[in-house]
Amino acid sequence: MGRFDGKVALVTGAASGIGAATLALLRQEGASVVGADLAGAGDDIVRTDVTDADSVAQAVAATVERHGRLDVAVNCAGIFRFGRVEDLTLDEWHRHLAVNLTGPFLVSQAAIPHLVETKGSIVSVASIAGVKGQAYTSAYCASKGGLVLFTKSIALELAPRGVRVNCVCPGGVDTPLIVGAFASMPADADARLMTRMDSVLPGLVAPGEVAEAIAYLASDAARMVTGTTLLLDGGTQS
Numbered sequence: 081m082g083r084f085d086g087k088v089a090l091v092t093g094a095a096s097g098i099g100a101a102t103l104a105l106l107r108q109e110g111a112s113v114v115g116a117d118l119a120g121a122g123d124d125i126v127r128t129d130v131t132d133a134d135s136v137a138q139a140v141a142a143t144v145e146r147h148g149r150l151d152v153a154v155n156c157a158g159i160f161r162f163g164r165v166e167d168l169t170l171d172e173w174h175r176h177l178a179v180n181l182t183g184p185f186l187v188s189q190a191a192i193p194h195l196v197e198t199k200g201s202i203v204s205v206a207s208i209a210g211v212k213g214q215a216y217t218s219a220y221c222a223s224k225g226g227l228v229l230f231t232k233s234i235a236l237e238l239a240p241r242g243v244r245v246n247c248v249c250p251g252g253v254d255t256p257l258i259v260g261a262f263a264s265m266p267a268d269a270d271a272r273l274m275t276r277m278d279s280v281l282p283g284l285v286a287p288g289e290v291a292e293a294i295a296y297l298a299s300d301a302a303r304m305v306t307g308t309t310l311l312l313d314g315g316t317q318s
């Protein structure tokens with residue numbers, strides 16, 4: 081018996097990294113899962129732009145049409161580039177907020193009517209950068225900090241209707257996103273500031289470890305957990 085037998089999940093950002101690991105884990109544990117990603121292809125992953133309300137509505141509708149219900153919505157799609165605040169273009173600022181914050185808002189809004197029916201849950205992938213300031217990361221920090229408080233706000237609002245809302249806050253995870261992000265680090269970045277991000281435990285978090293945390297928060301074992309930020313930061317905040 082799997083933890084998600086008979087359940088249906090939608091996972092954004094499912095074509096890569098944490099989203100791909102989450103799709104695989106939920107499916108392995110019995111869920112019917114639809115992925116939604118800009119890089120979507122085939123039946124498994126519906127091509128979706130989380131910044132576009134119509135595109136998100138179509139992904140949610142396709143999930144419910146295909147599987148008859150929706151129990152879990154996972155907001156995993158995200159982008160991240162380093163950059164000095166004075167060098168950040170308005171487009172880069174808007175893009176971080178659109179994908180990392182407006183995306184989860186649109187997915188939640190489209191999913192909520194279905195989640196109310198199933199007493200389901202939303203899990204979003206925020207970041208340690210959503211609970212702690214990080215240099216050269218202002219747009220990303222703003223988007224993820226916004227996502228943490230968006231989560232807490234709607235967790236309160238939806239609790240009376242039986243829908244739980246949580247987020248995970250990983251530190252560095254071994255995915256293509258982090259490789260791309262480090263390539264954008266300012267050449268003369270202050271190394272002293274960057275050590276504030278260092279994990280106490282050695283190494284990076286594995287995508288499957290974040291997927292496990294997401295699965296826990298989406299599962300019945302977390303029946304009394306809502307509005308939480310589960311840190312997977314290697315002790316950065318200790």
Ligand SMILES: NC(=O)c1ccc[n+]([C@@H]2O[C@H](COP(=O)([O-])OP(=O)(O)OC[C@H]3O[C@@H](n4cnc5c(N)ncnc54)[C@H](O)[C@@H]3O)[C@@H](O)[C@H]2O)c1
Nearest residue numbers: 093095096097098117118129130157158207252253255257
């Ligand atoms: N990798 C890390 O170190 C780390 C740390 C903390 C939080 N996170 C967060 O985890 C989430 C997943 O990141 P990852 O590391 O797996 O990255 P990734 O780059 O491997 O995957 C991100 C996915 O999001 C998709 N995506 C981007 N823009 C989209 C859009 N507009 N609509 C739909 N899909 C879109 C991409 O196509 C990609 O498949 C992100 O929200 C990221 O901010 C990552």
